[in-house]
Amino acid sequence: MKLRKLCDKDAPLMLEWIKAPDAVQNFRFDPDKMDMKSVLNFIQNSYSDTSRHYAVADDNDEYLGTISLKNIDYHDENAEYAISMRECARGTGAAMFATKELLRIAFEELGLKKVYLNVYEDNMRARRFYEKVGFAYEGCAVDHIKTVHGRKSLCYYGIFAEE
Secondary structure, three states, X not given: OEEEEOOHHHHHHHHHHHHOHHHHOOOOOOHHHOOHHHHHHHHHOOEOOOOEEEEEEOOOOOEEEEEEEEEEEOOOOEEEEEEEEOHHHXXXXXXXXXXXXXXXXXXXXOOOXXXXXXXXXXXXXXXXHHHHHOOEEEEEEEEEEEEOOEEEEEEEEXXXXXX
């Protein structure tokens, strides 16, 4: 298992999870508007000073999902975490490996002090995962987001670098 930069060959498998019915309910974007061109554009702009989106890849370099540090703020020493995995990677330990490696990058390489995330309140599978990794619940913004599925509350989590 490894993290690497996203590349064009990942696009078809990335589009697979974007269109997966069980994943769609947790998106804030409209997956019907995503096509090969938009995915390739995302990949080509996936690595910068303020955002780093990595491919989670298996030992054969097959794309399993995307894990990200977004809104990297060097002044405030924090960044937002995001992850989405293909269905075939769930339950394999790939997400746990990728998250621990991303946190190592955030804290050791980038010198950040905090990584945070927000998640729909009703996404219990994701919330259990984040808590298992070590993210701490920080609070909930009630009816904060308007989605195609109605209004959603967001739960906020954070994890700090060990001092």
